Amino acid sequence: MPTEPLLVAEHLRLSFGATTALEDASVAVHAGEVLALMGPSGSGKSTLLHCLGGILHPDAGRVTYAGRDLTAMHDSERSALRRSELGFVFQFGQLVPELTCLENVALPLRLNGASRRAAHRSASAWLERLEVLDVAAKRPGQVSGGQGQRVAVARALVTRPRVVFADEPTGALDSLNGERVMQLFVAAARETGAAVVLVTHEARVAAYSDREAVVRDGRVRTVEYAR
Numbered sequence: 030m031p032t033e034p035l036l037v038a039e040h041l042r043l044s045f046g047a048t049t050a051l052e053d054a055s056v057a058v059h060a061g062e063v064l065a066l067m068g069p070s071g072s073g074k075s076t077l078l079h080c081l082g083g084i085l086h087p088d089a090g091r092v093t094y095a096g097r098d099l100t101a102m103h104d105s106e107r108s109a110l111r112r113s114e115l116g117f118v119f120q121f122g123q124l125v126p127e128l129t130c131l132e133n134v135a136l137p138l139r140l141n142g143a144s145r146r147a148a149h150r151s152a153s154a155w156l157e158r159l160e161v162l163d164v165a166a167k168r169p170g171q172v173s174g175g176q177g178q179r180v181a182v183a184r185a186l187v188t189r190p191r192v193v194f195a196d197e198p199t200g201a202l203d204s205l206n207g208e209r210v211m212q213l214f215v216a217a218a219r220e221t222g223a224a225v226v227l228v229t230h231e232a233r234v235a236a237y238s239d240r241e242a243v244v245r246d247g248r249v250r251t252v253e254y255a256r
């Protein structure tokens with residue numbers, strides 16, 4: 030494990046009106062590691078994940094990515110960083126329904142300036158890697174939940190991000206499907222060297238992580254090496 034973490038959250042505080050979601054949350058993510066955020070419902074896991082990924086802005090505290098202060102960046106700078114170096118896999122609604130699965134996976138590359146041909150070539154390779162090349166021409170509404178999640182994983186990894194964030198990535202799947210998605214996801218992330226930060230309730234999903242952080246009452250209480 031390298032000594033310098035890639036992504037660091039320090040003393041994050043964030044409230045939604047009268048609800049304090051994060052109280053004093055600190056956690057570090059190392060390059061290439063898989064970190065699971067666990068803990069009771071409403072403890073602040075998703076909020077922490079969104080702060081780490083630069084989607085939510087904390088009221089206090091700091092998030093540093095590769096030595097750069099995410100919390101101090103302009104929105105445009107943070108969006109550019111998100112597009113090029115971070116990937117996201119969410120449980121629902123992440124695929125564009127009007128596009129085919131192939132076009133969905135190609136989209137981040139197109140947004141980063143790749144030609145249609147190059148983007149489609151990479152997207153095909155990623156769909157194959159996730160064992161869903163057969164649904165390339167279908168729209169998200171025409172595929173199963175498990176296939177959709179694999180397409181979403183392909184889309185998150187296609188830009189070869191340094192960190193991929195996943196919020197309950199297998200939450201809507203049965204255990205067999207969930208298991209396979211996690212296997213493919215973690216193997217692909219390890220192959221590209223991406224770190225993974227995932228929120229999960231399920232011990233069998235957390236079993237794919239290198240470390241588990243337990244979030245309680247808006248704080249990261251314990252961080253342990255898994256296995």
Ligand SMILES: Nc1ncnc2c1ncn2[C@@H]1O[C@H](COP(=O)(O)OP(=O)(O)OP(=O)(O)O)[C@@H](O)[C@H]1O
Binds near residue numbers: 045048069075
């Ligand atoms: N957009 C929002 N507006 C208002 N309150 C919110 C919002 N997002 C989260 N909260 C509140 O902040 C607290 C932490 O929510 P968060 O979603 O981070 O918890 P969680 O640990 O991910 O929960 P779960 O495991 O149920 O998904 C909860 O009390 C939640 O109700």
